[in-house]
Amino acid sequence: DIQMTQSPSSLSASVGDRVTITCRASQGISNYLAWFQQKPGKAPKSLIYAASSLQSGVPSKFSGSGSGTDFTLTISSLQPEDFATYYCQQYNSYPWTFGQGTKVEIK
Amino acid sequence: QVQLVQSGAEVKKPGASVKVSCKASGYTFTSYGISWVRQAPGQGLEWMGWISAYNGNTNYAQKLQGRVTMTTDTSTSTAYMELRSLRSDDTAVYYCARAGRFDYWGQGTLVTVSS
Numbered sequence: 001d002i003q004m005t006q007s008p009s010s011l012s013a014s015v016g017d018r019v020t021i022t023c024r025a026s027q028g029i030s031n032y033l034a035w036f037q038q039k040p041g042k043a044p045k046s047l048i049y050a051a052s053s054l055q056s057g058v059p060s061k062f063s064g065s066g067s068g069t070d071f072t073l074t075i076s077s078l079q080p081e082d083f084a085t086y087y088c089q090q091y092n093s094y095p096w097t098f099g100q101g102t103k104v105e106i107k
Numbered sequence: 108q109v110q111l112v113q114s115g116a117e118v119k120k121p122g123a124s125v126k127v128s129c130k131a132s133g134y135t136f137t138s139y140g141i142s143w144v145r146q147a148p149g150q151g152l153e154w155m156g157w158i159s160a161y162n163g164n165t166n167y168a169q170k171l172q173g174r175v176t177m178t179t180d181t182s183t184s185t186a187y188m189e190l191r192s193l194r195s196d197d198t199a200v201y202y203c204a205r206a207g208r209f210d211y212w213g214q215g216t217l218v219t220v221s222s
Contacts, residue, residue, distance in 0.1 A: 043212040
C-alpha cells in the first residue's frame with residue numbers, strides 16, 4: 001500500500017498568513033492526488049484534484065502543486081473560514097489512501 | 108445540481124450487518140464510480156473501496172475484504188455499501204463520494220455498533 005504522510009500534523013496560524021501543507025507519498029503517484037477540507041461534523045469538501053486542478057467554486061487562494069512523491073497545498077491568505085482539517089488522498093493505485101490530516105488552528 | 112443523498116443513521120449490535128444507500132441525482136450515474144470512505148469518531152478518513160457504476164467492478168480495502176460488498180442499482184441511480192459481522196470499531200460516519208474528481212460527497216451516515 002502507498003503511505004501518505006502529511007506534515008505538519010497541526011499548525012497554528014493567524015488570519016492573513018500564508019500556509020503550506022505538505023503531503024509525501026511512499027512511492028510515486030504521478031499527479032493522482034486530491035486535497036480535501038473538513039470542518040467538524042461536516043462531510044469533506046474537495047479543493048484540488050490531479051494535484052493542481054482547482055475544483056469548481058473553490059476560491060483561488062487555494063493552490064496545489066507537486067508530482068511524483070511530494071505535494072503541497074497552499075492557502076495564500078488564511079481567512080477565518082479556512083480553519084479546518086485538511087487531508088490529501090492518492091488515487092494512483094489501489095488501495096486509495098489518505099494522509100493522516102493536518103489541523104489548521106487559530107493562533 | 109449534483110447530489111448524493113445517503114440513508115439515515117443506524118444502530119446495530121455486534122455481529123449484525125448494515126446496508127447504507129447513496130442516491131445520486133443531477134448527473135449520468137453510470138459515468139462515474141462511487142468511492143466509500145468512513146471516519147471513526149475523532150479519527151481521520153479511511154478509504155473503504157470503489158465501485159464502477161458503469162459495470163459494477165469493485166475494489167475493496169484489504170482490511171475489509173470478506174465483510175464488505177458494494178453494489179449499484181442503475182435503475183434508481185443508487186449505490187449501496189453493506190458491511191457484515193459488525194464490530195465496535197466499525198462505529199463511524201460512512202460517506203459516499205463521486206469518484207474521478209471526488210467533487211461531490213454524501214452527507215454521511217452514522218453507524219453505531221453497540222451491544
